Amino acid sequence: MYVIGLTGGIASGKSTVSKMLAELGAFILDADKIAHEVMEPQKPAWHDIINYFGEEILLSDQTINRNKLGEKIFNNENARKKLEAIMHPRIKQRIFEKMTCFAQCDGKCLVLDVPLLYEVGWQDMADEIWVVYVDQDVQIHRLMERSGLSLEQAMVRIKSQMDLVEKAKYANVIIDNNRDLNNTRSQVLTRWEQVIKLIAEVRNLE
Secondary structure, three states, X not given: OEEEEEEOOOOOOHHHHHHHHHHOOOEEEEHHHHHHHHOOXXXXXXXXXXXXXXXXXXXXXOOEOHHHHHHHHHOOHHHHHHHHHHHHHHHHHHHHHHHHHHHHOOOOEEEEEOOOOOOOOOHHHOOXXXXXXXXXXXXXXXXXXXXXXXXXXXHHHXXXXXXXXXXHHOOOEEEEOOOOHHHHHHHHHHHHHHHHHHHHHHHHHO
């Protein structure tokens, strides 16, 4: 099994690249989706989060309002660290379980889609790292347009993550998403074909 670690920054286009890889046949493990599963109502993480942050972050269906939770942690480092301590071990455990299942099914290539791959130190789980990169002014514009945030709010969210320039320094593959989707898709396809060729060569040697 060959593992691609896919990461980027908020509004960098990582989800777009992930969808492109899925269309090409990659099996995607989305850490955000796993996080949703982990914090479903009545699960252990849900109880821990409510005990710490209070019931005011709940929606009417008892699910956690991620926007309200985000507001509580973006300007509060202690609250952010508490949430990470609740969530990260459980997310990582679930990822390992899914990766093991995929490997047992003789899966060829798995994409580990983790926004905070470097921040949480999970880069060693992958054989190669892809960083989806955009210039910061593009990132700010896209985030403000997508989420209706002010410039100040957008900057707080961007600064809460590792700088994309720094992430790109440690990447095996940089997907430049500053231009149009066709340009991004071309980059993704080129590297994907190289990965598939590499996997085939390794299997022929076994």
